[in-house]
Amino acid sequence: MSKADSSVQRDAAHPAAVGEPGGGLAVAVWATLKRDLTLMLRRRGEVLNPLVFFALVITLFPIGISPDPELLATIAPGLLWVAALLAALLSLDSLFRGDYDDGSLEQLLLAPQPLAMLGLAKVAVHWLLTGLPLALMAPVLGIMLALPAGSYLILAISLALGSASLSLIGAIGAALTVGLSRGGVLLSLLVLPLYIPVLIFGAGAVQAAILGDGAAAHLAILGALLALALMLAPWAIAASLRISING
Known part of the structure; x- marks a missing residue:
């Protein structure tokens, strides 16, 4: 690790980096966002791995199955969503791992601000660097699967909504397993069953757009799942982190 990396980690790990007691919650959340973005952008490999995996799966699948456009268009919604789900899962194990290894996670627990909100800020960084890029890449890769052009927007919106839910749900599992040496x-096993509803309605939205049935209902359910995750997941993440750190 470079001296610059070490300096950033030391400064950001200090409780002052997540806001002084009188600094307010907004200051703490902004400091956490800035810190995690800075650290992740210095580790470009961790950011690029899920995106490269996503692109490789979609690129190789037509070669291994069939180049028939009709077949590819039929399986494209499910394939794109499953590949995006697995790509997002790849980066979850490192969500809290670095903070746990350098001790800054314990300082987050001691911070005067709510741990749930600080955890939510870390999840937001994960989504910005993983979920959002996957949603933007998906329509481009959909061209390789002969996905009808009219479904590109629905695909991007459904992945943007769904990947946010995936990040929130996955962060609970990441928090529970952060203390395990091989928790991947x-x-x-913990999060995949919880991903199934998001996968069903996400792929269903794209399929409905292809068939011309309208995807509003599917997107509404994805939005409702995201709202539910936003209400419950931060507190579950905070509780899971306390269990992992304090035992």
Whole structure:
């Protein structure tokens, strides 16, 4: 790790970096967002891995199955969503791992601001660097799967909404397994069942757009799932982190 990296981690790990006791919640959340964005942008490999995985899966699938446009268009909604889900899952294990290893996670627990809000800020960074890029990439990769042009917007919107829910749900599992040396498999087992509703309605929205049935209902359900996750997940993340750190 470079001296600049070490300096950023030391400064950001200090409780002052997440807001002084009188600094207010907004200051703490902004400091956490800025810190995590800075650290993640210095680790470009961790940011690019899920995106490269997503692109490779979509690129190789037509080669391994069939180049038939009709077949590809039929399976495209499910394939794009499953690939995006797995790509997002790849980066979850490192969501709290760096903070746990350098001790700054314990300082977050001692910060005067609510841990739930600080955890939500960290999840927001994960979505900005993983979920949002996946949503923007998906329509471009959809061209390779002969996805009808009229469904591109629905695909991007559904992935943007759904990936935010995936990040929130996945962060709960990441918080529970952060203290385990090899928690990746357990993390997958914990969160994959909870991902199924998002996957069903996300892929269903794209399929409905292809068939011309209208995707408003599916998008509304994805929005409702996101709203529910925003209400409950931050507190579950905070509780999970306390369990992992304090035992």
